[in-house]
Amino acid sequence: MKESIPFLKVKLMMPSENQRWETLQAIKNSPKGRIKSDPHWSDRGENILAGYVETLSLSLNAGLILKKLSPPPPPETPSLASSSGCSTPGLSQGVSTFVGSNGTIPSISNQHLIISVTKESVQPQATSDGLKLGSPLEEGRTPTFLPSPPTLPLLSPRDMEMNGCIMAFEEEQREKAKAAVRKRQQQLEETVLAIAAADSEQLKRIEELMELKQRQENQMMRDLRDRETKESMGRQEQLKEAHRHRIKILNMRVWESEQQRVREAELERQRQAEGRERLNNLNNIQEEILQLNQLLDPSTHITEHLLAGSLSSYTTRGNQLCSQVSEVVHKTAEGEFPGVEDMMVAKQALHNMKTLIQQMQEEAVSAQEEKKKRGEEEEHRKQVALQQQKEAEKKAAESSKEKAQRKGLQNRADGSTMKWFRDLQTSLSQCAQSFEQLSSSRDKQTKKIKMELQKTATTPVCQISPISGSLLRGIFDKIDNLLSGRSTECGGKSVSTSLHPQGLNFVSYKIAEKFVRLGEEEVASNHKAAFPIAVVASGIWELHPKVGDLILAHLHKSCPYSIPHYPPMKDGMSVKEYQEILGYHVDESGVENQDQFLKRMSGMIRLYAAIVQLRWPFGSKQEPVPHGLNHGWRWLAQVLNMAPVVDITATLLYDFLEVCGNALIKQYQNQFWKLILLLKEEYLPR
The missing domain is CATH 1.25.40.510 (GLE1-like)
Incomplete structure (x- = not known):
């Protein structure tokens, strides 16, 4: 009959991911790794180790496992060793390792060795390095077990040996993990101390730099105040100089304005004198031109020989010249002196009036001579008119005939x-x-x-x-x-x-x-x-x-x-x-x-x-x-x-x-x- 052995449910807590894989590789390479797991063996009524023919025996490390996993031993039972009918050498050898100092075995009944293995009460939690600090295993304390589950008979000493190796390996790994953690913690503490020291030095440098900048800024402010003070003093000097220059210019302008006023007063006196002189000349011109205009009166002996149309034109022209001078005089009546242009107009009018009088006198002389000639010609014309009258009567008779022949139409206007x-x-x-x-x-x-x-x-x-x-x-x-x-x-x-x-x-x-x-x-x-x-x-x-x-x-x-x-x-x-x-x-x-x-x-x-x-x-x-x-x-x-x-x-x-x-x-x-x-x-x- 094949003996069945229970699976040891062990949850390993590795210090790191690499160590976990090493453990799994070791388990895989063990004889136990060749066991095939079939989840349906119980339904078929088969043994979980069916077909496994290896003879089970306890390893030399089974005692360590039993020591850690077994509850305290019950009171001694002397009849157990004598009544045991087990003849398996490996089992006997394994059981002997668990016998206390008084020569008893912790628990043997029904001719089988019963080992109760419970699950760990505290499962390790994964961390960044594969092991959580402060767990019961790290502190070296014995794990607390729950009430024992139903026990399975353990018939293979090799499995017991394997479990012992595993536990030893775990203990070794825990020690390595603790050492690594302590080393890592020490490195971190050293790093923290180094960083703190560097930060302290850097803070000192920063404070020194800030103090240096503050001193530089203070120096710059002092330099700036000094420069502004110098500039303000320079500007004040410039303003004082500009003020002195402006006062000098103003004094010069006041002097020039006074001189200008004196010159203008002198020019005004000269202008008044010249204006009064022009006014007197204008009055003389007006008086003279009015006297000359009286010569154009039809009642004068000069104009008696002129034609009415010619005399009218001379009179009109003379009146125009007098009006022109009167316009200039009216300007002076308003309190103004005649200007140079006004005097030129008045003089030109006087010249034109003299020319007009001269032309009129010449025309009067020529008209008188022509009148004499016309008198002589008139007498001659009367004599000729008598002869022409006869000829005109003849021509009139002939022209009347021609008009009648042309039916009243003419080629030219009437006479x-x-x-x-x-x-x-x-x-x-x-x-x-x-x-x-x-x-x-x-x-x-x-x-x-x-x-x-x-x-x-x-x-x-x-x-x-x-x-x-x-x-x-x-x-x-x-x-x-x-x-x-x-x-x-x-x-x-x-x-x-x-x-x-x-x-x-x-x-x-x-x-x-x-x-x-x-x-x-x-x-x-x-x-x-x-x-x-x-x-x-x-x-x-x-x-x-x-x-x-x-x-x-x-x-x-x-x-x-x-x-x-x-x-x-x-x-x-x-x-x-x-x-x-x-x-x-x-x-x-x-x-x-x-x-x-x-x-x-x-x-x-x-x-x-x-x-x-x-x-x-x-x-x-x-x-x-x-x-x-x-x-x-x-x-x-x-x-x-x-x-x-x-x-x-x-x-x-x-x-x-x-x-x-x-x-x-x-x-x-x-x-x-x-x-x-x-x-x-x-x-x-x-």
């Missing part, structure tokens, strides 16, 4: 209209000759005066436009002031016609020329521009009739159809000369085309039609219109009495009626409609 045209052209030529000295002078000062007068005259006229609106009043005032001899601002300068004796005629000529030029260019391109230009021209014509006559003369010269007149071609006249008389522009490149020519003529006729129907709204309503609708009716009637010219007549009639037709209807009513009926039924078919 009164042509005489009016020639008188206007004569006035235009005389006006141009009157300022010949100003226009052709080579003197720089005279040229400058000419340019200023021309700019002042033409600039306001050029500013007239259909959208000017309320600005027309300002433009009109500028032109009126210039023609009246008053100062006018232009380009930041004060300009007056009194700057030159021929200034008034020059300005009048240029203004009239510019109005016609606007009709030729501006109105031709923009028909609406005719009305604002015409209303300003009508107002200037009303206040300054001479300018109106010049406007009409320029218009007749540029557009002979405004007379109306169709100039005939004379014998020996070239085509270009005839075209210039008709109003064409002729230059080196040739003659302008027909469309451009008709466009310019249309613009001037539209301007003329607007002038005859418009009146300046701010003028005197009591005075008659200088060139009103009656002249428009005359022009229309004379055009219808003349033979039509291709393109020109139709264009001019259309433009004139479009601009002035409504005003003619309101003024002439039925007479106008009769004229339109005549135009439609008799004139247009021709």
Whole structure:
């Protein structure tokens, strides 16, 4: 029968992981490691050591194991040894080792050796080095056993030997672990002491470094305070020096201001003296110019031989010069002394007055001589007139026959209209000759005066436009002031016609020329521009009739159809000369085309039609219109009495009626409609 032995459940507590594996390797290499474990042996009713044929025997170390694991021995039983029937040599040898000093065995019953092995009451806990310090095994105390579990029979002494080896090995490992722990603890203590010493030294170095930094900072602060103290002292010295310099400069300025005040006081005394002297000279000039102006009185013997128109122009010019000097005197009446420019204006006015008186005297002498000549010529003319009267009667009879043959149509305007045209052209030529000295002078000062007068005259006229609106009043005032001899601002300068004796005629000529030029260019391109230009021209014509006559003369010269007149071609006249008389522009490149020519003529006729129907709204309503609708009716009637010219007549009639037709209807009513009926039924078919 196979004997079964219990498994010894031993839980090893190794000092480290490597020692644990060494123990397991030793167990594996032992004979017990060849035993195969089968968890189902109990269910099959088999012995746990079935098939294991090795003879069990106790090892020599079994006594040590029994000593540590067995409970205290019971009282001696002498009959046990004699009654035992066990004859196993190994068992007998093993049991003998457990016999006490009195020769008894701890516990033997039923002819078997019963060994009770209990589990350890305290299981070791794993730590980082494989053994927990302070366990019962480390302290060398005998483990406490629980009540004995059911016992198993132990029949193999080899197992007992193995267990003893294991226990011895465990004891050895525990000693090694304790030694390692003590060594490790000693190393840790030494390390801690070394670290503490190093920390202490490092703390000392840090404290020394902090003390050094503190000393350095204190030294830096002392240096900084010293430097700031030096700088503040330096700044104070600079401020003191700057203060002394400023006081010196202020004293110098006070001295200079005192000197300046003395100089200004001296200059003021000189200015007052010069101003009083200029004032006395101005009064003398005014007195002299007023005395000279009295010579222009029509009651004086000097002016009795002058024509009324010429005397009127001299009187107007003299009054303008007196007004100019009076304006300068009015400034001095307000407590101011006349300036150098004012004295120049006054002296120039006096010079112009003397020149005017001289011209008037020369003209009076020439007029007296001419009057004598006219008396002689008048007698001769009367004699010749008698002879011419007879010849005129014959010619009148012949011309009446010719008119009847031509069915009432003419090739030119009637005699009164042509005489009016020639008188206007004569006035235009005389006006141009009157300022010949100003226009052709080579003197720089005279040229400058000419340019200023021309700019002042033409600039306001050029500013007239259909959208000017309320600005027309300002433009009109500028032109009126210039023609009246008053100062006018232009380009930041004060300009007056009194700057030159021929200034008034020059300005009048240029203004009239510019109005016609606007009709030729501006109105031709923009028909609406005719009305604002015409209303300003009508107002200037009303206040300054001479300018109106010049406007009409320029218009007749540029557009002979405004007379109306169709100039005939004379014998020996070239085509270009005839075209210039008709109003064409002729230059080196040739003659302008027909469309451009008709466009310019249309613009001037539209301007003329607007002038005859418009009146300046701010003028005197009591005075008659200088060139009103009656002249428009005359022009229309004379055009219808003349033979039509291709393109020109139709264009001019259309433009004139479009601009002035409504005003003619309101003024002439039925007479106008009769004229339109005549135009439609008799004139247009021709």
